[in-house]
Amino acid sequence: MTDMSILDDALQRTSPEVAQVIRKVLELEMWRINKKRRRILADVQLIVEEVVSLDQLDIDGEERVG
């Protein structure tokens, strides 16, 4: 069984920011299952906002390299 390799393979094939969002939200969900916390959507939204933030975009709306 190679559950993590299935996930790792998929993360390597996608863009770095999508991979980062997935990793962070998975961690949050795992923690939440253990903790049974509410406010999950707000927390997921915060993660996406943090990963995809204004400093990644140039003034003209172009994405920065790196």
Next chain:
Amino acid sequence: MKLLSLRLENFRQFENQVVLEFAHGPGRNVTVIHGANGSGKTALLNAFTWVLYGQFTDALENPDNLVNRRVLMRSPVGDFVNCAVELVFDHDETKYRLRRTRTVKRTDVPPYWELVGEDEHVLQFAASGGKWETADQADISDILGRVIPEKLLFYFFFDGERIGQLQRPDKREETASATALLTGDEVLALTARHLGDVAKRFEQHLKTIGDAETSALISEKQEIEEEMGSLGEGIQQHLVNIRGFEEGEKAISERLRELAETKHLQEERDMLRAREQDVTEDMRSLRDKVVNLVSEKGYLPLLKPAIDKSLGIIKELYESGKIPSDIKKPFVESLLQRQRCICDRPLTKGEPCYEAVEQWLRLSGMSSIEEKAISRRRDLQKAAREEQNFWQELNDLQSQRERRKTELFRIEERLNEIAETLRHAPQENIRELELALEQNRNALVHEAASKKSKQDKIEELRAKTEEINGEIQRREAISLEQELTKKRIAVCLEAKAVLEDVRELHRDVYRKDLSERINKIFKRMLFKEYTAVLDDDYRLEVQQDASAVPVGASTGENQLLSLAFIAGVIEQAQEVVSRANNMLAPNSSDFPLVMDSPFGQLDYNYRGAVADTLPSLANQVVFLFTEAQSDGVMQSLEKRIGREYVLSYASPKEGVQADYISCRGKTYELVKPARDGHEKTEILEVI
């Protein structure tokens, strides 16, 4: 979770305080508790489920009556009486003490008590310095969820006589979801779902800050998603109906298999249905192969005229003697440069000799053409061979499909004949069964078709939403905020899609793995040539080894199947949890098994096999059984027993006979008459 001790205070049959300690060593991990019927074995099992999650098994009669009757009746009217259960356990290197207390007030009318407030639930953990620290009330369920998820409670604390219920169709969703929890599937599903929900939040925001066209696109998408939601609900209902009809078909077929007059026909029908499934599957696979072949090599027949023409040109060059050429261009050039022929005559420009040699130069130029022609001819001949192979392969596949089609036709013909025979059987009950089977099958086909049509519609709508997503992304942003929001939506949707793909692969890998584990454990306990299969739909089935035909398993065999399932789940969870880079599953691989009457329906032969198998799979096992149920297992368990108890029961029944049990050379009172008309159980440790 490692169980250390259980303290009962005025709980059911257990008056005052009694304490049990559990074996948990690596070699001796089994605790055995002997008790007569009614002595409190089920109450003990329920003490665990109550203290953990306030839940009870179906087997516990009058679950509200928790306070010991004798203590209650002795208390003056108006007094408060408590009952409590306290469980001490280890988890992840921390010791915990969990206590649940119920308080009732004594009244003078039946049932002579009334509830006073809510149960008190207290969890303490051993802090540094060896002191107990009390966890916040709000954190109790969080901590317990990490120790043993509530969904899994009845997989680890169960009533053996009712264990077959785990396989009930209405429990299947629960089963799938519980096993998924241990392998991380649930985390993947939740993550994907929440990312989709957050994408919707961003879309809603974009609707308010974007241009009119973008808002209109989002509104359209939201309407489509609503329609997809209601179609999804419809599909769920069809799935429930389909399962019901499948169970119905199974039950009727089983009945026909039992009747002497129809046994051989029904068995033949079973074989034919299994073969029909295989042949249909083969046909599907052959069709896929044809599609792949055509998409990979279907261009070859279209190239055929060009191949033939090119080969013709090369052939003509050979036939006309233009190729092959024996004279190489560099050699002729060196002769002309040296101005001397190979026969040593001088070569002077303008002279006939020079012109004759120069003529060879033109001819020698053909050598490069020759090289190209050779290589091209090789390629063309290869392509021509491939084209021939393509037709050959295609014809082979088509004729295989034809053969399957003919076989399928024969199978269907024979199935119709069998149905016709049973429909016109002289016995009315057989005719009725066949009619019911036919109606059931028609309903099944109808449900499957309706489900398919809804699924197709959902696919169509999903494609439409993806189209809209693309359009939203393509629209030029009128502000930085709009651009950012669009980007966030795109990231959420991409992440969701990635997780859905991962989940599909993940789920399949784990289900197959679990199926193999269950089968291995099942075969270790069962002495028949049967195979246990966990299908795509998390349906557990027993099949005959050779034919893969489903078997109508006996109650005992179904119980073994359920035990194998639980053991398989534990084994898989232990492996998942033990992985160093485990990110998706819980954080402890210690799982106890507490089983009331685990060998209830099993034949003598199978009891030993179960007793051998389970303690080697679970970290800790607590068996609660009667003397009769322990018959045939104590020898197998002997080497693993670390603690052993006898529930000594004072029965209020009139004329009850005293009963005794002999353990390790000593005799213990199992049942005795109650002196004051109230039942009472004492716990005696076997030493």
